[in-house]
Amino acid sequence: MHKCKKTIQFKFSIIQMSHLDSLPVAVILLICNYLVKCHNDCPVPITRQEWNASAPLSNRTLRENPPPFVVVHHSATKSCSTEEECKSLVKSIQRFHMVDNRWDDIGYTFLIGGDGRVYEGRGWNRHGAHVVKYNARSLGICLLGDFQDVDPPHVQVEVLKKFIECAQRNNRITEKYHLIGHRQGSVTLCPGDKLFDVIKTWPHFDENPM
Numbered sequence: 001m002h003k004c005k006k007t008i009q010f011k012f013s014i015i016q017m018s019h020l021d022s023l024p025v026a027v028i029l030l031i032c033n034y035l036v037k038c039h040n041d042c043p044v045p046i047t048r049q050e051w052n053a054s055a056p057l058s059n060r061t062l063r064e065n066p067p068p069f070v071v072v073h074h075s076a077t078k079s080c081s082t083e084e085e086c087k088s089l090v091k092s093i094q095r096f097h098m099v100d101n102r103w104d105d106i107g108y109t110f111l112i113g114g115d116g117r118v119y120e121g122r123g124w125n126r127h128g129a130h131v132v133k134y135n136a137r138s139l140g141i142c143l144l145g146d147f148q149d150v151d152p153p154h155v156q157v158e159v160l161k162k163f164i165e166c167a168q169r170n171n172r173i174t175e176k177y178h179l180i181g182h183r184q185g186s187v188t189l190c191p192g193d194k195l196f197d198v199i200k201t202w203p204h205f206d207e208n209p210m
């Protein structure tokens with residue numbers, strides 16, 4: 001699902017069985033339960049270099065860092081389900097933002113694919129281009145796909161949740177950050193009704209953001 005350090009633990013239990021036919025037979029069964037534990041279970045983003053990003057035309061940083069807002073978007077494009085597909089979708093979004101919109105870079109801080117991976121957009125502490133009112137003081141995360149009528153895949157939502165939790169734990173966003181959807185900052189359907197319904201239930205969701 002995402003990269004992490006894994007350890008495997010084995011648990012052994014012994015079960016005794018007797019009276020198989022007329023012979024008392026002791027059968028020892030070793031039951032092995034292995035638990036795969038993710039230690040550092042923060043998603044590790046696919047870097048710009050890995051998705052062949054073009055260089056940004058500006059390195060402008062946030063006005064407030066760590067930022068007090070997390071803004072959730074959808075890309076309103078097709079979705080992707082493999083790393084190759086997602087890399088190429090992210091690349092095409094960057095091309096659209098830089099060539100058609102004439103922005104300095106891809107608009108979002110990070111993107112999350114249907115493959116359950118996080119893709120570095122502008123990256124930490126970069127001034128965004130995703131919602132004017134919050135560009136200087138937010139982390140803008142875009143889920144690849146269109147979630148107006150379709151539920152976002154479980155894996156994508158779980159990675160979003162985990163990525164935000166890790167950002168909070170690592171002081172990449174403020175401890176009391178406000179979670180909002182793009183539509184709360186401008187007139188748009190983004191992040192789609194279905195994705196918005198999900199984030200609305202999360203504890204840091206702010207109904208009336210300032």
Ligand SMILES: *[C@@H]1O[C@H](CO)[C@@H](O)[C@H](O)[C@H]1NC(C)=O
Pocket residue numbers: 052053054
């Ligand atoms: C990487 O991007 C550049 C320019 O955007 C393009 O010309 C090049 O073909 C791409 N390389 C790969 C391996 O996709």
Ligand SMILES: *[C@@H]1O[C@H](CO)[C@@H](O)[C@H](O)[C@H]1NC(C)=O
Pocket residue numbers: 056057058059
């Ligand atoms: C942004 O920063 C990088 C790394 O320090 C540098 O190579 C690049 O020239 C900078 N770009 C701009 C537009 O300032």
